[in-house]
Amino acid sequence: MDYDAIVIGAGMGGLSAGACLAAGGARTLILEQSGAVGGCAGSFENSGFHFDVGACIIQVPRAHDRLFETLGLRREDYVTFLQNDPTYEFVDILGGRRFTTPSSLEGTAEVIARFDPDDARNFLLLMRRYGPRFDAFNDVMMTTPQGRLRDMAKVFRKCPSGLLALPDVLKPYSKVLDDYFRHPVTRGLLSTYSAIGGLPPSLQTAMMLWLCHTEHDGTYYPAGGMGALPRGVAKAFGDLGGDLRLETPVRRVLVEKGRARGVELADGTAITSRVLVANNNARNLYLEMVGRDRIPRAVVKGLESYEWSPSCCVAYLGLDYRPELRAQHMVGLIDPGLTDLYLKDVYTKGLALPQSVGLVSSPSYMDPSLAPEGQASLALIAMAPPHPAGGTWSEIKWDFLDGMITTADAMFLPGLKDHVVFKTIATPEDFERRLSMPNGSIYAFSFSILSQMVFRPANRSRCVDGLYLCGASTHPGGSVPGSVFSGMMVSEMALEELDSRAGSRSARASSETGVMDGLTDRRCA
Amino acid sequence: MRPRTASIFSLLLALGGLALIGMGVSSGRLGSDSAHFLVFLALVGISLVLIVSGAAARRGADDDYRKVLGTGAFLVCSGLVALAIFFGTMSALISRYAWGVLLAVMLLLYGTAMIMAAAVNFILSQKDYRVFAFDLFRQVPWVYYRYRT
Known part of the structure; x- marks a missing residue:
């Protein structure tokens, strides 16, 4: 065999898996189709302005700390995190109000109290009642590989208090908003987490209250842009002896007698390995790289049944001035009912609405070196259908970009459109083509209950031996921390398989406690 | 439908379903063949009414969940009528005593369908849970296949 492990894709999931495998002593190769690491969490530079491809905030920083701890390295030596405080500036689209939310729960409650004191009391009540419970459950859930029903049972065995969270898992977020909050600003503010x-x-x-709670532990941004994070992990991977090849697309997975044996590259070269980790979309992996004829019919039907998560358009702007921002992220705030309508118009009817810009992010606000002196880089993010009604993205993208700038000028930063010196846009079509994200879906498959845990493609393939899945399309799902956790989980399982096949199971691999358990024990004790 | 009305309606549906199942199990005691035949005709008639009203509801509904309910009712009733006609014809050709068995099967099917309808109607009538529950119901047929992935 050429390698112990091959990882397809250098997104955050693939890099995390590769680095952990290399740290575990496996000869590991990561293959990336594009010219840069990070995928959706990467960055790029144009005309002196630096932009984040997609992800633009670090939530759950403990995921990254835990990753570097597992590698036996100090995270600070590879990437520096800058704290976002205030976390967001909210812009009330209909009411015209603007306010920021600090990183502390009490601070956010004080902001809410300005609109409705009862809402502020209820906010603290909810956060204190549900926050720790959801935190405990999520920490276990996100770090326990899923594949069979017993894996789901394992989550509750590890964290029995998670059972108490079940009734809330089966409660709609809108019900919580209706029951506890009445002021439209509070309701809009909290519905942001649902939209995220x-x-x-x-x-x-x-459960999305968890995101609100955990964000109040602090959100961060890497010095040097989001891409500094995957670059840091890639450097760690290199330091641990791993091989990384960019611009090396994989054509297919080599399967013999039901077992993954390696990959065939686009140029026809075959590289063999003892285990294979895939960081690309599970549907593409199975249906195109493995082949429909090699997997059971039921699996094909399952893969085809998933609904895609939302897609978006990102406008990247270079400005010839530094706007007076109060936070890195500005969020448009509307009533939850309107959010529902917007989402229905965009994703059900396929309407391309440039006025749906909901998030404005400025990398150079956090790190001024990300734009030329006295200038700023800015990203506008709008909900967008994967296939717009009445045209293709190639046909309408430039008009859509101008529409987004006009919207941002009217709603977020008056005067913006007179200061744009650089502009470009990425549409769902671009994300699909450049990052192999089907439909441009930001979280791969939808996050509905019946697309999660055992109902998402398994971390250890159930139909091809020696194949492991990480990244957005498998458990625990999209988002940067989710991808990191999935990479760490599959590397542990893959190392265990490598050890057992070599007949020399290490004390670490044979122990009941794995690399993920420190985190979960701390939370669920 | 208001939640309170829907609750009462669901309860009646469930009770009716249980009664039909009970009748189905003991339908051999219903008496003459002509009584069997009349009950059977009544059930087919109800199915036809439901088919027409289901089709109308489907056409008039603007919400996704109502459309699915309408379509579901239409398909279930169509299936029941098709089954009834098939078994009716076959049993009439083979044996006139088979009416009792046919009726029992019809009653059991109706009873089960009514109880399921009661549960679905109750959940979907709850405003806070309606859209959420509909989304779950919509994905239930794929659960097994997703689990296999």
Whole structure:
């Protein structure tokens, strides 16, 4: 065999898996189709302005700390995190109000109290009642590989208190908003977390309160842009002896007698390995790289049944001035009911609405070196259908970009459009072509309950031996921390398989406690 | 439908379903063949009414969940009628005593369908859970296949 392990894709999941495998002593090769690491969490530079491809905030920083701890390295030696405080500036689209939310729960409650004291009391009540419970459950859930029903049972065995969270998991987020909050600003503010999860409040579960709670532990941004994070992990991977090849697309997975034996590159070269980790979309992996004829019919039907998570357009702007921002992220705030309607118009009817810009992010606000002196880089993010009604993205993208700038000028930063010296846009079509994200879906498959845990493609393939899945399309799902956790989980399973096949199971691999358990024990004790 | 009305309606549906199942199990005691035949005709008639009203509801509904309910009712009733006609014809050709068995099967099917309808109607009538529950119901047929992935 050429390698112990091959990892397809250098997104955050693939890099995390590769680095952990290399740290575990496996000869590891990461293959990346594009010219840069990070995928959706990467960065790029144009005309002196630096932009984040997609992800633009670090939530759950403990995921990254835990990753570097597992590698036996100090995270600070590879990437520096700058704290976002205040976390967001909210812009009330209809009411015209603007306010920021600090990183502390009490601070956010004080902001809410300005609109409705009862809402502020209820906010603290909810956060204190549900926050720790959801935190405990999520820490276990996100770090326990899923594949069979017993894996789901394992989550509750590890964290029995998670059972108490179940009734809330089965409660719509909109119900929580209705029961506890009455001021439209508070309701709009909290519905933001539902939108971040990619579903409207009526379809999202109350679990998303977890995101609100955990964000108040602090959110961060890497010095040097989001791309500094995957670059840091890639450097760690190199330091641990791993091989990384950029611009090396994989054509297919080599399968013999039901077992993954390696990959065939686009140029026809075959590289063999004892185990294979895939960081690309599970549907593409199985249906195109493995082949429909090599997997059971039921699996094909399952893969085809998934619904895609939302897609978006990102406008990247270079400005010839530094706007007076109060936070890195500005969020448009509307009533949850309107959020529902917007999402329905965009994703059900396929309407391309440039006025749906919901997030404005400025990398150079956090790190001024990300734009030329006295200038600024800015990203506008709008909900966008994967296939717009009445045209293709190639046909409408430039008009859409101008529409987004006009919207941002009217709603977020008056005067913006007179200061744009550089502009470009990435549409769902671009994300699909450049990052192999089908439909440009930001979290791969939808986050509805029946697309999670054992109902998402398994971390250890159930139909091809020696094949492991990480990244957005498998458990625990999209988002940077989710991808990191999935990479760490599959590397542990793959190392265990490598050890057992070599007949020399290490004390670490044979122990009941793995690399993920320190985190979960701390939370669920 | 208001939640309170829907609750009462669901309860009646469930009770009716249980009664039909009970009748189905003991339908051999219903008496003459002509009584069997009349009950059977009544059930087919109800199915036809439901088909027409289901089709109308489907056409008039603007919400996704109502459309699916309408379509579901239409398909279930169509299936029941098709089954009834098939078994009716076959049993009439083979044996006139088979009416009792046919009726029992019809009653059991109706009873089960009514109880399921009661549960679905109750959940979907709850405003806070309606869209959420509909989304779950919509994905239930794929659960096994997703689990296999």
